Amino acid sequence: MKYMRLGQSDLLVPRLALGCMRMSALSLTEAKQVIQQCLDLGINFFDHADIYGKGQSERIFGQAIKELGLEREQVIIQSKCGIRPGFFDFSKEHILAAVDGILERLQTDYLDLLVLHRPDTLWEPEEVAAAFSSLKEQGKVRHFGLSNVNRYQMELLQAYWQEPLLVNQLQVSLVHTPMIDAGLQVNMLTEGGLNRDGGILDYCRLRGVTIQAWSPFMIDLAQGTFFDHPDYPELNHVLAELADSKGVSVEAIATAFLLRHPAQMQVLVGSMNPDRLQKIAAASQVELSRQEWYRLYLSAGKELP
Ligand SMILES: NC(=O)c1ccc[n+]([C@@H]2O[C@H](COP(=O)([O-])OP(=O)(O)OC[C@H]3O[C@@H](n4cnc5c(N)ncnc54)[C@H](OP(=O)(O)O)[C@@H]3O)[C@@H](O)[C@H]2O)c1
Structure with missing residues (x-):
């Protein structure tokens, strides 16, 4: 596996990451096999979202990591939030609540990266920045990114959030x-x-x-x-x-x-x-x-x- 720095951070990450959108369909034994295979291949970066399998992908991953006896630092975990049934929600209240749910399901204290899943046109970038600040201060999230956004949406948030956004997830x-x-x-x-x-x-x-x-x-x-x-x-x-x-x-x-x-x-x-x-x-x-x-x-x- 080849590695690179993620965005402008010092975080060293594999060029390939496992997207865990479909992990909810696996048994715990199968999930452990997939995760172990990734680690054997040098893929220690895992992408989640709170909506994958209605939370079941994160739940099964968290349990699998525990049963594999892995230290938290052995894996880089990213998750996403902001999509709710029928609408998008980048409010501070929702982001904070979503991260608490993610951490609980993953059985971890922190996310290496939190990514906002799909742009919410009703967003207030200063509110998002306030949510990021609070999550960082509490040690719940280390880095942040966006997904499915254009240049101006990135710049709009960067006008309020001083740390560089590390990723933009795009098809x-x-x-x-x-x-x-x-x-x-x-x-x-x-x-x-x-x-x-x-x-x-x-x-x-x-x-x-x-x-x-x-x-x-x-x-x-x-x-x-x-x-x-x-x-x-x-x-x-x-x-x-x-x-x-x-x-x-x-x-x-x-x-x-x-x-x-x-x-x-x-x-x-x-x-x-x-x-x-x-x-x-x-x-x-x-x-x-x-x-x-x-x-x-x-x-x-x-x-x-
Ligand atoms: N930000 C966003 O809006 C967004 C949207 C979609 C996805 N994502 C992320 O991107 C990740 C990857 O997305 P994806 O699962 O759609 O991507 P993908 O890697 O393009 O597709 C994987 C799917 O293709 C199947 N497949 C069939 N033949 C295959 C072959 N020869 N080689 C590889 N796969 C084959 C796989 O089945 P098997 O499992 O049987 O191999 C699996 O169901 C997701 O898990 C999620 O983390 C993000």
Whole structure:
């Protein structure tokens, strides 16, 4: 596994992290196997949210960590809050209450990172900053980040919260690249040229914010992953050819595509299958040339000017 500094912090983190959204479906024994596999592969960073499995993902993870006999410092735990049934809530009251629930379910005293899950248009950034201050003072949260936000939303909060936000969690995969497309088709009247995020990719690079790529293999929930998907024959052909030539799996190549970008993204992998996790982790050994990267990009149906 390769490691990097998260955002502008000193926190050393693996390039791949386990997204625990689907952990609620596992038995305790299976959860322990998945966590142990991650640790064996050098993946000691785990992403949660209070809503995953209505809290069950955090609950099972907390119990698994306890039964595995792990020290708290052996794992880096991030969780998210701010999504409630039918609405978004970045109020101070809700953030503080949500963190107490998260800590209880995870059976821990602190989070390494708290991330606000999806922007609440009714938010007051000074209220969020006050919530962050209180959580930090109480030792409940060490660092903070945002998710699914644009440049101005990050700047708005940074006008009130003085510490650097470390991460922005965004959907990025071989088949979901609007933030990359827009930068390749500047000022063009094309679909790809639409700037949907205010230039978030370059903004994060400029400010040293780590983009955490979510759903690295999924088309969407209904269609599943792009592996062997009939809509992506060329992509699967190129994935297979590169996997063969480099002696790794197609999953490793698809992951390496994200790791190769100089934005230094951290990839949130959601598989709960220990064998797949092993195949995916091999991505950290893969070197993709510039030409290979563009070939993959184009094979997913993208265009260059
Ligand atoms: N901030 C946000 O709004 C947001 C939104 C969504 C997700 N996330 C985070 O991102 C993490 C990853 O998201 P995700 O689970 O959608 O991502 P993913 O890694 O793209 O997808 C994983 C899913 O694909 C399945 N799968 C089928 N074939 C696969 C293959 N060959 N290789 C790998 N997986 C395969 C996995 O099943 P198996 O388990 O059987 O392998 C699993 O159900 C989540 O756990 C969560 O932490 C954040």
